[in-house]
């Protein structure tokens with residue numbers, strides 16, 4: 590099991606991607622700020638190669654820049670207190686790249702996660718880093734156990750995400766409250782096959798597959814949990 594989040598266990602999102610304000614030269618927050626609550630180990634959030642590992646005077650402090658495999662995206666993990674990786678090193682989701690810190694332009698210990706899309710060797714835009722990690726782009730406390738990924742869908746080269754039901758949840762044969770329902774208990778793990786299939790009956794419906802029974806169906810999403 591692995592996640593695309595830089596912390597294991599519980600973590601706090603203290604500033605979302607895209608927040609507007611004078612604090613940032615660009616006028617908005619170009620990444621997502623996370624605080625590890627159970628551990629200060631900072632993990633890579635992709636498979637890739639370390640391109641930079643050192644101190645940045647522009648505000649990142651001690652940071653690591655990783656080139657994602659199979660894309661031109663660059664991942665920045667900033668404000669580290671310690672760096673454990675070297676330029677040229679291959680990293681995966683399970684590589685600890687450093688320790689959370691407050692170096693550079695930081696008011697407290699946290700990790701600034703930023704994703705930049707590159708074209709011809711230069712950054713052309715900052716991507717939504719919360720979406721990239723598969724977490725809500727919203728201040729709050731979360732548990733990385735809710736955002737597990739299990740593998741790669743080779744046809745689309747996207748990560749398969751898993752969720753664990755926190756409450757009794759119906760997997761329905763068709764999306765919508767009138768679909769034939771099969772009740773699953775809390776603790777059931779599902780692969781998310783497709784998100785946002787349809788918005789119906791007041792819910793967003795995701796297509797999922799139960800890991801244990803193999804049943805494929807649709808579940809209603811409420812915020813980050815399934816109903």
Ligand SMILES: [Zn+2]
Pocket residue numbers: 604618620621622700701702
């Ligand atoms: Zn930040």
